[in-house]
Each structure stands twice: as C-alpha cells, then as structure tokens.
Amino acid sequence: MTDSFTSTDPTPAESSPPAPATDGFGATDHADTDLLRARIADVLTTARARTAALTDAVDESDLVAQHSPLMSPLVWDLAHIGNQEELWLVRDVGGREAVRADIDELYDAFKHARANRPALPLLDPAQARGYAGTVREKVWDVLERNPLRGGPLIEGGFAFGMIAQHEQQHDETMLATHQLRAGEPVLAAPPAPAARIGIAGEVIVPGGEFLMGTSADPWALDNERPAHPVHVPAFAIDAAPVTNEQYLAFVDDGGYRRPELWSERGWEHRTSAGLTAPQFWERDSDGRWWRRVFGAITPLRPRQPVVHVCWFEAEAFARWAGKRLPTEAEWEKAARFDPATGTSRRYPWGEADPDESKANLGQRHLEPAEVGAYPAGASPTGAHQMIGDVWEWTSSGFDPYPGFRAFPYREYSEVFFGGDYRVLRGGSFGTDQVACRGTFRNWDHPIRRQIFAGFRPARDLGADER
Numbered sequence: 001m002t003d004s005f006t007s008t009d010p011t012p013a014e015s016s017p018p019a020p021a022t023d024g025f026g027a028t029d030h031a032d033t034d035l036l037r038a039r040i041a042d043v044l045t046t047a048r049a050r051t052a053a054l055t056d057a058v059d060e061s062d063l064v065a066q067h068s069p070l071m072s073p074l075v076w077d078l079a080h081i082g083n084q085e086e087l088w089l090v091r092d093v094g095g096r097e098a099v100r101a102d103i104d105e106l107y108d109a110f111k112h113a114r115a116n117r118p119a120l121p122l123l124d125p126a127q128a129r130g131y132a133g134t135v136r137e138k139v140w141d142v143l144e145r146n147p148l149r150g151g152p153l154i155e156g157g158f159a160f161g162m163i164a165q166h167e168q169q170h171d172e173t174m175l176a177t178h179q180l181r182a183g184e185p186v187l188a189a190p191p192a193p194a195a196r197i198g199i200a201g202e203v204i205v206p207g208g209e210f211l212m213g214t215s216a217d218p219w220a221l222d223n224e225r226p227a228h229p230v231h232v233p234a235f236a237i238d239a240a241p242v243t244n245e246q247y248l249a250f251v252d253d254g255g256y257r258r259p260e261l262w263s264e265r266g267w268e269h270r271t272s273a274g275l276t277a278p279q280f281w282e283r284d285s286d287g288r289w290w291r292r293v294f295g296a297i298t299p300l301r302p303r304q305p306v307v308h309v310c311w312f313e314a315e316a317f318a319r320w321a322g323k324r325l326p327t328e329a330e331w332e333k334a335a336r337f338d339p340a341t342g343t344s345r346r347y348p349w350g351e352a353d354p355d356e357s358k359a360n361l362g363q364r365h366l367e368p369a370e371v372g373a374y375p376a377g378a379s380p381t382g383a384h385q386m387i388g389d390v391w392e393w394t395s396s397g398f399d400p401y402p403g404f405r406a407f408p409y410r411e412y413s414e415v416f417f418g419g420d421y422r423v424l425r426g427g428s429f430g431t432d433q434v435a436c437r438g439t440f441r442n443w444d445h446p447i448r449r450q451i452f453a454g455f456r457p458a459r460d461l462g463a464d465e466r
C-alpha cells in the first residue's frame, strides 16, 4: 500500500523513524534506550501503515461520508489520530509549539457525538493526511531527543505506546466502519486459517486466588492496573468461542422467538430492534445462510466463531445452552492463570509477544479463524483462542480495580466507570497486538453489534464436579 500521507499535501513527505540518539547514557542504558526507541518507531510505523491502508482504500467521497450513525466519517478518525498524537507527543512530551491548536475542539471526541461529526467543518482528506504527516515528522524528532525516562508519562516510553495503541484502536474502529459501508469490497486479505485440531466442550478452571490485572506491563493502560488478588471459585468455561454452527442451532431452535431465554431488557431490545440473527447474516430463499463480510457475500463458515452479536444475544444463547456468560475475572483467570506455578501470564501461551502461530490479530485476515486453528496459543487450563479472532463479552460492568488511579487523563477510563457498559476481552482479528494483552479491557454498550464481538459461555460446577 502506498503511503498517501506523502502524496497529497505539501507537508513533509517521507516519515522515517529516527536514528538512534547518541548522547546522555552509559553503555547499557544507551543500548536499552535505543532498543526502546526502535520498538516505538516500529509500532508507530505499523499503526500508520494500517491507517493509510484503511483510508487509501476508498475515494474522497467515501472518506467524508458517514456510513452509519454509530461511526465517524473516516476522515474524522484520521485527523483525530493526528490531533491526539500532537496533544500528547508533540506538545506535552515534546514541549513543542502547537501545529494546529485551532482544531483541538473539532477533534475532541467528548465534544461531538459521532452522529454529529459529518456536519463539522472538518479538515478535508488531503488536509487531514497532511496534518497527520506533519505531526508524525515532529514526533520522530521528539522521540530522537527524549530520554524516555524521568516521569511517569515517558517512563518506558509509555506516552508513545499509548498513542500507538490509540491509533490502532481507531484503526479497528475504522475497520468496523468498512464493515458497515455499502458497496463493493475494497479490502483484501488471505482467508483466516482453518482448524488444525478439533476443539469441543469445556475446560475446568480450579478455584482459588489469582492475580488479576498488571502493575508491571509498561504500556498497560490505567484501567488494567494495579495487579490485585481475586478469589474465583472453580468454574467451567467453553474451550473455544461459540461457533456459527452452534449459534445457528440456537437460531433454528427458535432462540429469537422465546422470551424465556432473554432477560427482560434483552427481550425488549430484541423486539424493538427486530433482531432475528447476528448482524450481517442473510438467509436465501433456499434457507441457506450467508454472511456479508466487508462487502463480499460468503457462505457461513460453521467452525468460525460467531461475530457481530450484542451482549443480550450472547446472554440469551448462554441461557439456552444452560450456561451463563463468564465474569471478567473468570475470563482473565481462564486466559492467564497457570495452576502449575500459581502465576498469571501476560498471554495465554506465556510472556512472548503474539505471532501468527498463536493468535489471529492485526487484520492479517478479515475474519475470525476456525476454532482449533491455534493450538499453540492455548492457555494452561486448555482454553483456545482467548486472544484474537473475536472480542468476548463478559457479564461484568466496567469498573475500576481496587487501587485504580486515573492516568494520564480521566477521559481514558474513569468517566466510563459505572456506565451502561459490559466488558469485552481478548481482542479480535482487527485488534493489533500492541493494543492486546491478557489484561487488556474493552467496554461497550450491551446493544452494540458493529464491533467484532462474540463470546464463550461458562457455568458453575455441580457438587460432583468440584
């Protein structure tokens, strides 16, 4: 994909990572800091390449159009990415003059609801690309000169990591906008892997205390902190996310017509919204099911995790299956807890960063992989595909951990605590690995379906199973 940040505006052309700095530290520190700078340059470059791919894939009229009232025009996301990067890395960390202080208010997500953003006097696509490119040039200079120590905002490169995660989060949002967009397919990727092994049934997670959250991960966000012990009684959880085949059995069994399977609020929503199947499912006159995936109509793949279901649908399926949704603590324990050592891992498979043998992340594919595609990514208790493929709804609301401190700004997490949200865990095929950990917390309203969300049920153990 060409980098159109360079071709549509007179601002600086090539965005290149900085050369290693040459002053200030002893040999060991120096090497560590150079490594950190290289990692930061890498994650920022990766994020920008994805932003460019998502915005270059459509024409100008598509960029400024609103494809759903739930979403911003893509051109808003693009300039907002640049504006957040300017606020945090150019002005705050870098102490530099503002590039465009006049547009801060336009791109403040709290000032304008998504539905109202198309009516704002936004930068046009060329201006937005040019602006984001100009900011990035300044960031390379800030990164080159910053010691990456000397305060919580820059210690371990936190602010840079936060901004890379922010851009990737918006990239996932833009990917969801692509899924909502009408018209011919414009994105392409190889099909997600097929199953390598059969996965069925549940795994048992032993009862007792485990360490939830993290205090050590340098780029973990405030809501993941601090690490704290949580007692979780023994429970069973599905070894894999619910598949299309399993979900279809619920649909065929009248799942959408039986109020007793739904909570009162869920049934109200099912009725008023007219839900009869997951979003983007279509049934032909022969009764076969298809799925619309980024503009292409594809047969429903039975062994892929179901995606684009809201929390109420997940809740109803779980009740139909004689189960319930896992709490957030249960989900994290199933993903991270190693009964052999009593410790919590960074990822289900250990401490190593994700790669394509372990998880379906980073928009390498435009769909979840079949259940059983990543045996190397299983957790110690035998749960598969907890990272990647689909976000997984939990039964929990979004609340602070004991000892929570808002950092670096209240609007990242704190203002959402206690709202009408449910926590989602584990990331999706559209989540980049920089924004995905065993501790990472996402949240959304229980009616939302445009996100890449599925679920896996859990249940209490019977007396004879404990």
Ligand SMILES: [Fe+2]
Binding pocket: 080, 084, 109, 166, 170
């Ligand atoms: Fe944002």
